[in-house]
Amino acid sequence: MxxxxxxxxxxxxxxxxxxxxxxxxxxxxxxxxxxxxxxxxxxxxxxxxxxxxxxxxxxxxxxxxxxxxxxxxxxxxxxxxxxxxxxxxxxxxxxxxxxxxxxxxxxxxxxxxxxxxxxxQADGEPRYxxxxxxxxxxxxxxxxxxxxxxxxxxxxxxxxxxxxxxxxxxxxxxxxxxxPTRALVEEAVRRRFEVDASGVVLELPRGGCPWKEHLFGLEKELALPEPLLLVLFPDRGGQWRVQSVPAGPHTFESRLPLPEPWRGIRDEALSQLAGVPGCVFVHASGFIGGNRTRDGALEMARRTLALRRGAGEQSG
Structure with a gap:
């Protein structure tokens, strides 16, 4: 050449x-x-x-x-x-x-x-x-x-x-x-029931790591009976985040976004609305939220799951 x-x-x-x-x-x-x-x-x-x-x-x-x-x-x-x-x-x-x-x-x-x-890249007229x-x-x-x-x-x-x-x-x-992130995600998947009995909440020891693709791959490799829905991790400021797992590797859609009434609300107003102390924010799209503590972020995840179950029972 x-x-x-x-x-x-x-x-x-x-x-x-x-x-x-x-x-x-x-x-x-x-x-x-x-x-x-x-x-x-x-x-x-x-x-x-x-x-x-x-x-x-x-x-x-x-x-x-x-x-x-x-x-x-x-x-x-x-x-x-x-x-x-x-x-x-x-x-x-x-x-x-x-x-x-x-x-x-x-x-x-x-x-x-x-x-x-x-x-x-895709069929149809691109949006931008x-x-x-x-x-x-x-x-x-x-x-x-x-x-x-x-x-x-x-x-x-x-x-x-x-x-x-x-x-x-x-x-x-x-x-x-x-x-190196794969090992962290694999360990978190294996210990997911220690975080929450549902088995659909993952906890990572550090934030900022590229976990999503590894999660999708491990779901297939391990043939998990239920898809993972929410991920907890600490941020660099010492607070905690709860993030919804995306519906796929190349989409902004979430498998289980945080509840709609919480979105765009912050701090004490959010804590009162969610019934969870220490809330910091929930993004307007519901894909991520923050809490001052791990326990608070986990409770936000659990209440999101509970509201999902309640909505499912009502629709059924």
Whole structure:
């Protein structure tokens, strides 16, 4: 693959991340694109042929993603585990590299593949424009139509730095923050009945950790009989939060929002309305609330569950 901007004058984020990935490939690796002649490198990374329709799923049937690959996804598909192992100093077939390979494709590379191939994020007309995503920022590195200098080489180098830097930042976050959270969530799931007899309230020892995706995964892995509904955790100020579990990983809808009469109410007025001392707030959408103490947050959760049961009995 040439390091210059290929396929015409426009900068492609897929090419930028593909080239960045290849620069992280260990030069001593088998059939390394950095050291092997083209005749010994068995793959090609041009996705523009009319007949091309490969996805991660078609090339690796155990993977669920069916988005058509760009050059970014092609390089990542063939060399991603080796690249991550080299960057992290971890075994290529170890659990960390395996988990991070999937996480980075789903939450970083797939978006680039989709945008580069013109795949819409959802059907229908979007409600608002997204103009600050990675592909858009790379696109703005192209020369403007009326710039006297139309050379894209400098912009391509800047694109390499931009995309490569964001890839490394995302890898660092997932490796050092997201991945360790799984153990916390798994322990909380196993101890959930110690928090509340319902078994649908989770307590995390720390706030701010990315728990949601791990929770959804553990619900499936452990075949929990009931979905988890509410999560308790301390905030950085020493108070406590009660948060509803989202209905899914990519939605703002909650499985069980806090009661509607509490929403938008604060402090003593909320405590009197809810019948729970120490209340601080409930968000206007009901997805989260706060209390000064753990016991207060737990009582807010229990009263939310009780009101749900009461509403169910009345409707039945």
């Amino acid at each position: 040439s390091l210059g901007p290929p396929w015409g004058p426009q900068l492609h984020p897929g090419v930028a991340i593909g080239v960045s990935d290849l620069t992280w490939w260990p030069p001593w690796g088998p059939h390394s694109p950095r050291s092997s002649p083209p005749s010994l490198t068995p793959h090609r990374y041009d996705h523009h042929q009319r007949s091309f329709a490969q996805s991660m799923h078609s090339l690796q049937p155990s993977k669920p993603w069916t988005t058509k690959l760009s050059s970014a996804g092609l390089v990542y598909c063939h060399f991603g585990t080796q690249i991550l192992a080299n960057l992290l100093g971890q075994p290529e077939d170890g659990p960390a590299v395996t988990a991070l390979y999937d996480k980075l494709y789903e939450n970083f590379v797939e978006e680039i593949d989709a945008v580069d191939n013109g795949v819409a 424009a997204l103009t600050t995503h990675l592909s858009a920022r790379v696109g703005r590195l192209n020369p403007r139509w009326n710039d006297p200098d139309q050379d894209t080489e400098a912009g391509f180098r800047r694109a390499l730095e931009l995309v490569g830097g964001e890839f490394l930042d995302r890898l660092d976050y997932y490796h050092r923050a997201w991945l």
